[in-house]
Amino acid sequence: MMDTESGSDRYDAWVWNGPGDPDRLHRVEKQVGPVGAGDIIVANAMAAFNPVDWKIIRQGHPAWKAGHVPGVDGVGRIVTVGAGVTLPVGLRVAYHQGLGRDGSFAQRTVLKAASALPVPDGLSEEQAVSVPCPGLTAWQAIGKVPALPDRDVLVTGAGRSVSLILAQLAVKRGWRVWVTAGPAHHDHLLGLGISGAFDYRDDAWRTKLAAALGPRRLFAAFDTTSGTYADTLADLIGYNGHLVCIQDRIETAPLPAFTTAVSLHEVALNAIHEYGTAADWSDWRNAGTKLLEAVRIGALDLQPTVMTSFDDLPRNLSSFMQAKLKGKILVNIPGDQS
Template sequence: MPQHDTFKAWTWHEPGEPRSLTLEDHEMRPAEAGEVIVDTRAIGLNPVDWKFIAMESRLWQPGQIPGVDAAGVVIDAGPGVDHLAPGDRIAVHTSLAGPGTFATRLRLPARAVMRLPDGIDFITAAAFPCPVLTAWQAIEKLPVTTGAHLLVSGGSGSVGRIIVQLAKARGFHVIAMSSPERHELLYALGADEAISSPHQLTAPLFAVIDTVNGEHARQLSQHLGANGHVVCVQDRLDGPVAPPFERALSQHEVALGALHMTGTDQDWQALVNAGETLLNQVAEGALSLSDVAVDEFDALPTRLSELKHGPRQAGKLVIRVDG
């Protein structure tokens, strides 16, 4: 890579709407130790992107490049990086602290990068990291208990539908909750039951994985039996959900960003290994992702604004970047 390469990036300067991002030139230095430089081919949009654009954060200063999910081609590998090389096709979920993925070139920690199998295109790969790795972290919180009743709220969302499939593969009795018009999809994904209200539950649950918010998770925890588990994917619980010693419930939270702040190399190796295994399952047709809507790089702020203000979408938004 040239010593002084430039690239385009959608850039943040102060809290505001996604449409306030400005397209600017940035300089890219060669990869340093433990890093790779990637030529971006596709960018996945997530709700956390517009949430951080709107807020004051000690992590961001003017000139920040937002974005956490992307796919592309390695063009430079720094010292100490021996598992990746120029030409490798990759996907990544990177740190909110940045530099982020809303750019035509990416500077990435090599330990967070997942290699793509031949059967995965860049659009699919960019839609993969946040929802699938989040789902994997959620299901990893639970001890595998064959036949145990597991409720997945928001089962038809981009994270929920992955949890349904992973839970079924691990032998749980999967109860997926969503609006009635999505029940046929949930059965196709492997759910044993599809419901639209917790009032339809007929037996105590072993576990709840909630993808809505902390208060929703608290309400659903009322349906847990003794030694049950509640896992929060969005938000977190602000205290115990049951009186002491009454049901002895275990409470869990999920946050991909925690690994960027406190994860060890071993933690990252486990996540990347799981991600690459799941990418192969997508390539083989054994794991189904959400439908994807695609637009061009120039439309990124507009599409992110629609993700923030428009009706909740069942699919995933991906931005194509010309290679």
Template structure:
């Protein structure tokens, strides 16, 4: 099979298109023929960082969509030819190839009308967003803040939150304000303005924020903790809070970390069923046109490194996808 591999760490231009042995699925696994690949920041980051568990040369990529080609031992809940999307463990050979071996429990079933390019946007961005909103037990009408609201994860999180009846205050660049409002934001604040936090505080004075979803960093999220109401929730999509950002026995906020890849090492089968069920529901909503997959670019497989480099350099008002 053809696969993009790297023999060393570095920028996306270290990737080389090579002929590699077509893998075979083991027990509890399936072989997927990839039709589309979702590109994510974690892809270029780990190409640069490497991982101690990798065998070299390594095939990167965590997200893909395609058809089940072959079943491994003990796989009975899916049939060859089934249309699926998946998030693969980043320590395994990945999706930047014509074929990828995937744990069967990670397969997201797809409706027949959903294009593979749209399906490839679901695993990392949408499942991360689903995990994040599932952390907080808020009722309809709750006011929340979403930073990075115009990005791949932020945009789908905004849509999921809006559909739960939450009032979303979005933070993004002014150039994306109109699009973010179409996705469901009640207000939009331009993060380029030095006083944007004070603007958010003024806007939410009558209805204090019950949750903040931050896409930037743990350090950045800590600066937003004072915006939360008592017993609010601070959810970190990037990084985590290593120490409490506020004094004890003040607003007593709850701290949450989100890490989709951790599911591969620590989640049980029941948790995976819950996650892929959520993914299937999002896939159906995209197929029906009620959720926007936010595709900003579809590239050919042969141009994958260049597309990944554009993802790295940004800006990325949505998802970049590669088709085979």
């Protein structure tokens, strides 16, 4: 049975009531509250699943209380604007929501106008909602490394959303890009300009990479698996190189001091919502706008999408967590977009 809260302007949402698997999310009817200065309300057309969604649902978050709405990525139309907002009502936007606020697994989401990315004409909602979290994570990750020419870099897990976008951004920098991915992805990746693809399940993939590099060493390695796994990549990186840990962070130096002098980097996309300055948000929107435009003109490939229903959101998010659903999983959200 659906729970209800008092009020007249109501919308459906899936809410979190405590740490646990995503299939414990509960559907409620909520009331639209007042919009604050600098905020907008978006009527969601779609949401997208990202690994951070099920991870935080399972472990909780310091800012979450019972009744919190998860979901970081959404797309829809602005229906209300707060004081100081110049974006027009009716504008189609994609967004990445901060974890501390109610998210996209709902018919309505209140968010900072600064985090909204106008969706260009000619770009579908399916494409637009697939970009914010993985695209901006990839942008932040590659920004950690100087854009020096004629370098070799490794991207792990290139069959997944973040790594797929990151690998393409690295190719556009003029780097020789090497990736690990399941064999089913290799032909597609090589067609995007990747120099070589290795099966991460092959115990000899590091030896094969070293043979392909010859006398060269990696300038950077971008890992999307874990801090523990990223640590094992350090010895592949040459002098004054970079190790970028996207899924976690490395707490201690993986190599002896004063050897190859590898720099360690962490990536924390959500941190901008708490620590970002106006200049940071300007960079964020500029990067997001460029990513959306690259997708629109066919210059950036995304994972194949799988559309799912709002009614089945908890079950499908659990299947995504268990890797039973593969690809970029989207949620069609019914309701009035006007």
